[in-house]
Amino acid sequence: MNNHSHPTPEIIEVCLLAGKLMMQNGAETYRVEDTMSRIALAYGISQSHSYVTPTGIFFAINDSEPAKLIRIVERTTDLHKVVEVNAISRKISRGDLAPRAAVTELSKIERGPLRYSNRVQLMAAALASGCFMIMFGGVWRDFPAAVLCGGAGFAAVQYFHRLVKVKFFSEFSASFLIGMLAALLTVAGWGQMMDKIIIGSVMPLVPGLLITNAIRDLMAGHLVSGISKGADACLTSFGIGAGVAVIISYM
DSSP states (O other), X not given: OOOSSSOHHHHHHHHHHHHHHHHHTTOOHHHHHHHHHHHHHHXXXXXOEEEEETTEEEEEOSXXXXXXXXXXXXXXXXXXXXXXHHHHHHHHHXXXXXXXXXXXXXXXXXXXXXXXXXXXXXXXXXXXXXXXHHHTTOXXXXXXXXXXXXXXXXXXXXXXXXXXXXXXXXXXXXXXXXXXXXXXXXXTTSOSOHHHHHHHHHGGGSOHHHXXXXXXXXXXXXXXXXXXXXXXXXXXXXXXXXXXXXXXXXX
């Protein structure tokens, strides 16, 4: 018998939607599970069970209700949305949000745009490429070339990902473009150290957050999630390296 005042399906909907948003936007597995259990506890569910992977979330709140599954197809990095979901979780814990109101708030976050527009992300990636190039021992003369290559590579990975929903293809194509541009600029005399330009330009494509989360999940005992994220990061790294290697092999 339920000892809480809210409908069970609404509580499950809140937990699953909060977990989905966090997992889609780069949160760690333990944080997703912790948030879901805290929301359930705030609504009077003392026992809840969740099983979170990068591609899906299973959630059950007691022995009488069947477990629910929600699938996660798209994954990106937007920690601002993770912060917003955490803020809603705290409101729920304080008793300030009923389940239906919480679903409405979470749906607004889900439909909302990214914190930073594509143009801002592109500019940041281009500038970061130049800075990474300098950090890895490049010369200031190559800074414009690294900015150009890094910006083009970041724009390419976004364009190809919208065109073909195959992550490896977009990353391979973007790194191939970076390598080709760096080679052309070097041959034309607008660049001096091609290797430094390429290294700096591919850095915005490197899945740093994914690697960190994979290690964190493995250390916390979330083996399936950690291995899945690690495999995803390895595939991304292989795509970046393969695209550059194709260009270098023809030099």
